[in-house]
Amino acid sequence: MSKFKKKRGKSVPAISTASLPDIIFILLFFFMVVTVMKDADLKVDVVVPEATELVKLEKKSLVSYLYIGKPKEKYQNVAGNAPRLQLNDQFAEIGDIPLFLEKEREKVLEALRPLMFASLRGDRDVTMGIVQDVKTELRKNGQLKVNYSARLRANEL
Amino acid sequence: MPKDRQAPEINASSMADIAFLLLIFFLVTTTIDIDKGVTVRLPPWSEEPPETLTLNTRNVYSVLVNQHDELLVRGEPMELKELRDNAKEFIINPKKLENMSENPKKAIISLKNDRGTSYGVYLSVYNELKAAYSEIYEDESQSRFGETYEQLTIDKKKAIRADIPLVISEAEPTEFGAED
Known part of the structure; x- marks a missing residue:
């Protein structure tokens, strides 16, 4: 049976790389799907505090982000270096919160609006004064579900 | 010229390079951002000042964080790391002491801060108070149902939460240490 004759002494055939692009494409698609482009260009420095009682925010579309922190160095000549509030892509005042919340609510189906969260991404070093003002404004506008953004604390207190 | 000549095969070996390039781009831009945090429910706003409740002082666990954190x-002054166990003891009051909560249902935690308190410390304090409650829920769930709190059905969780309600009342902050 010549069909099953041992091919001895022949060099190893080169491994076909034809399927390499396919593998790479699969990886590519994975990362394309997983990627979340940063939705806001941060103009304030935010290092979130550490905590242990963390809850995950599942639905990103139901979350409105409020950033509080010191303006980044390149914006300090315009915005000063006192802690500021950032909504979407720009510095904002406390008085801008109602309109911001209204716009965020409009993006969401009416039935889902009670499930909306405000995610407060505050820098750990800002004072409570500005945080308190933001909280009061959120309360006045009926946005009572709030999530203080935090990282998991790795070591003991 | 023979008409039925086969079209030359396109060299696809650079396809991998193109795909790699795209892959690296997405690898770099990816931020698998898991949004986590401490969830709170703020009390609804009302213009009128809240009615002054006369509470038995033994049931109130007042926590003040001043502008020096x-x-x-x-x-009594206290270190942050003692807070969790201290709060737990106050809520459960295992020895039925006179100066601690009559029962977990009546216990109220009152949290007050200055405008100059740093947000990081405030959140740590809030976190410790919440942690005290979740540890109590865990113990309660183990002794009542022999399961971890996570595994309980919603009804059982509700039953525990009804007996040991988490009440953290936040007072308006004082002006100390306010930034101008």
């Missing part, structure tokens, strides 16, 4: 718990 120091803790004052029921009139």
